[in-house]
Amino acid sequence: MRNITNFQTDLLRTFVSVIDLGAYTKAGDVLGRTQPAISLQIRRLEDLVGAPVIKQVGRTLMLTGEGEMLLSYAREILRLNDEAASYFNRAKISGVLRVGLPNDYAVAFLQGVITEYTRRHSEISLEIYCGWSAEILDRLRADELDLAIAMVNSERAQYLSRTWIERPIWAAAEGVTFDLAGNIPLAAHPEGCAYRERMIQALDAARVRWRVAYTGPGISGLQNAVLNGLGVSALTRYTMLPGMRELDERDGFPALAEIRVGLFYKHPRLSDAGIRLINHIIARLDEAGVSGDLMRASGELDRQ
Structure with missing residues (x-):
């Protein structure tokens, strides 16, 4: 029987929280742990990986190559874990969801996907903000949005969960x-x-x-x-x-260059309703044949 490494969800949740929130202390505040406890969990995770996942450059924390790869898996594992937990706990799906959509993309298609979800859950209030991709991501960073869909220029971006390619x-x-x-x-x-x-x-x-x-x-x-x-x-x-x-x-019209579109969210900030909406969007993208591979996300993290 082959030896299998089990990645504990609490370690993965700590890892994703540190990255999404940008600091050990902020992750500790959300998870109810001290900074030393958060640091210990990161070290335990690195022992399982067999390599560092976060490196310190001066006062700045950055993901290693192994950390970037782990992040893509961690987001997916937590997304599915939290959806299953909310289902079996019969969590009430309610609250306000704030979604950012870009002006220059298929807003009608995405709005249809999102409103389909909210029609099934009448307790959810939906707020959609349409703007340019840079503005939308700024709002997500400022915690003014729960999730966002925006254009991306590279395969690595903070809070990035999924990407897919569109050719205009x-x-x-x-x-x-x-x-x-x-x-x-x-x-x-x-x-x-x-x-x-x-x-x-x-x-x-x-x-x-x-x-x-x-x-x-x-x-x-x-x-x-x-x-x-x-x-x-x-x-x-x-x-x-x-x-x-x-x-x-x-x-006589030349082919247009493709555009990469991404789904962004901060996992620690999402409610049960938000997690289920993320899963609903991903399922519909998969059905439409436009959802791409899991993407690695990167970002600079300040130790605070």
């Missing part, structure tokens, strides 16, 4: 054509939007001239601009509407 597509109104020899009119979100950047980069690389014909922060305004023939835009398949058609290389 060119969208235009049916029956509307564009002269590639002239300036292609674009319908776009304001500067800073990942989809806007993808459009400009692709057209510049293909040496196709363009101009911004419509700018607006909301997805519905962007969709209406496309349907009314004001310009072409980069959308996801989830935000394509009847009356739109996809443009590709055969129409």
Whole structure:
């Protein structure tokens, strides 16, 4: 029989809490333990791993390579453990959930997934904040959100649980054509939007001239601009509407670079309702075929 190492959930919970909350003392406050007790649990976890998981550089704590890998597993183990515990304890699912969604993504699809969950649990109040990805993550760091979905530039980001890849597509109104020899009119979100950047980069690389014909922060305004023939835009398949058609290389429009999207949350801050919502979102993403592999998260942790 092979020798199996059992990772105790209390050790994993301490590890994730230190990382998500950014300090040993903050993790201790949440878990009801002293800083020495938290440090001892981290050492016990490192004994099981057989390597350090957190290293100290000056006054700053950082994840090691082994710690980054462990973090992805720890989040999943705790997520499933806490959902099972709330189910068998018959925990009442109630409270307020604050969710951040990016302006420049498939908000309609994600809102549908989230509201589907809240319809099943009438005791839950839902607050959705839509903004730019950077703003959403700032709110999560400030504990103004319980969970967030945002664009990510790399495979490593603080509070990151899952990532998946979206490849934007060119969208235009049916029956509307564009002269590639002239300036292609674009319908776009304001500067800073990942989809806007993808459009400009692709057209510049293909040496196709363009101009911004419509700018607006909301997805519905962007969709209406496309349907009314004001310009072409980069959308996801989830935000394509009847009356739109996809443009590709055969129409003279170069392929758009992919975008990585991530699901973020601080595990120690989540209620039972929040844990179950996370599981619901992941299940729906898996069903839609857009949920990616577990991602390693990293962050700098201050010892306080």
